[in-house]
Amino acid sequence: MPAEQLLPDIPSGPSAAALPEAGPALSGARGAPTVSGGAPGSASDGAPGSASDGAPGGAPDPGDDPARILAAEREHLAVSRAALRAMREHAQSLSADAAGDWVSQQVLQALLDQRVAALADHAGTPLFFGRLDRTAGDDLPGTIYVGRRHVHDERSRPLVVDWRAPVSRAFYQASPADPMGVGLRRRFGYHGGDLTAFEDEHLGRGEALRQSKILTEEIERPRSGPMRDIVATIQPDQDEIVREDLARTVCVQGAPGTGKTAVGLHRAAYLLFTHREKLARSGVMIVGPNRAFLSYISSVLPALGEVKVDQTTVAGILGDHAAAEDPAVAAIKGDARMVPVLRRALWAHVVKPAEGLLFTKGANRYRVADHEVREIVASLRGTTRYNPGRAALAQRLAHQVLVRMEQRGESPDDRVQDAVARSRPVKQLVEQVWPKLTPQQVLHRLLSDPAFLAAAAKDDLSAQEQAALLWAKPPKSFRSAKWSAADGALLDELGDMMERTPSLGHLVVDEAQDLSAMQLRALGRRCRNGSATVLGDLAQGTTPWAARSWSEVLEHLGFPEGGSAGDGGSGGTVTELTLGFRVPREVLDYAARLLPSVAPGLAVPRSLRPGAGSLTVRHAPDLAASLAEAAGQALRREGSIGVIVPDARVSAVSEALADLDHRVLAPDSVEEHRLLVVPATLAKGLEYDHVIVVEPADIVEAEPRGLARLYVVLTRAVTSLTVLHSRDLPAELTG
């Protein structure tokens, strides 16, 4: 997004004023109380719908006194809260007894319980965070309050409108250039559940804020606990992505901290609101890199009222296969060239019948000749998945027997055909020609048997690649095989060749740049009838198979860029977020020195915040002592602290911090702690107020894409980054 879009010029400079007794805006944690905006005018200011239109009971016009305006808005909040209470009491009073039978009663009761839970008033956040005074002259109210959920009064007049409703769009998108029928846009700051500040933009008069203090306060607030929703401050380019059509697959490239994860989660919430019934049936799933990350993002959707979204990892989908594997072998297994290899391996099990079918019933014998069986097999091969093909073969053979019965004057019906299809001679022939298989059996054979692998690989894999794929010591049976994570995707591919994988309505994939072609295919087949939101940063790709381009990723997912998806859906579009909300500019510029080496094609990211003094790079011959000192200093400041270290140094660093209460982050960690030691390989997607990075050279040397790992690690800080090194820094960082 161009900076001007976020910080538009104001023809008549809006003023900022302090409001007595007002607490800090939005985050409520710090900062001066604010009321700002272009001469905060009357709440009803020129708009056909005034504040009193929206507030039943007709609140008096507070004029342009900020304190009176805020008092009037607090009154609207109190009225809205009372109305929500009434909605909840009404829902509680409803009985499921009216349902006809016991099962319907239980279903209805569950729905009523859900409704009551959804109508809870969360004391920590106000019911609304924005207001629009509209000049559109349509049937909708002149004034609307935008909040996390819809609230109406006893006459069904809306007091708060859900942020996802079409009319709320203007709250995020309207600008002086295109006011979208909005005269006044007001943003509220809050502390706990109370309104403490507001900012006005008289868009109708061509006024907009140069810099929203409420947004600044929000992005600068100290981080503690899990990720929060950004519903009050979604930016216009983020909102475009959030509200993209369900049918569209969107792929978002974005530098660290540009809000990709936040946008993906809000898009899920938006789609669930807009297509509630459809998605309740088909489902929405969020896929993240590991459980620690999922735990970090786990509160966002519930806070937006969406509790029924599955949040998982690729391993959660493909099975926790964790056998150790050489990354070079995993890279071959992750390559899309494995698809034809697997296909040949599977279908090689379908063989030419040596004999025809002989079916006996009483004294009668019915024959289907071997060439006829061959023709049936040939007509089925390649036109169905493996298992349905097997079932169809049995039915076709039985049908041939039926034809012969009819030729002899019998009149068998469908039940006879089913019985013949299940009869021993048919089963035996099918088993011989088209055997029952599991994905594990096929993959076990492929990775154990050089001749079988060579036949399946043809020219798709080189001799060296085939040699690398073969197990050094093949397990005796597929049952005792220890599968690797890469095998998981191969098994899934084979599974889908055998039986169609059910599809979800929408899939959000975070850190997608790290997924192999085969993993992407596994995810793509899970939204074959739906769509996807694909999030990532090519510069943060740390796996040996990390994507080099988004069009590749979309292709593997089955949503080719600009094209159409396999099952009639639309192709994907790539878009970019370029403005960073997390990392201070000084830190981001430092990390960006690595970009020419890790992703030469990408533009240098921009940060919303200057963050002067946020970066310290210290040569530390006594690393343990410097680390303890830096961590101690950070503990005296506000906010979370992440000590990000080469994985091999985790225990040593934990020992160096023995005197400070801390925890070590593990892949499955769900507990929170203010001071965390974070292995470099787990830092992706996370953020801390203060980050201390230990020994960058070790981080770079630990893995083939170590420079990209270092880029990830250096971009986790919200407030300060301290780099401690006893060895020389990597040349890419100093050059």
Ligand SMILES: Nc1ncnc2c1ncn2[C@@H]1O[C@H](COP(=O)(O)OP(=O)(O)OP(=O)(O)O)[C@@H](O)[C@H]1O
């Ligand atoms: N519009 C916004 N208003 C307030 N905060 C925002 C906004 N957009 C993003 N943020 C905040 O910026 C931080 C970074 O967001 P997020 O983690 O979604 O970025 P990301 O692009 O996924 O980063 P990374 O690539 O490093 O994983 C989060 O704390 C998020 O809440």
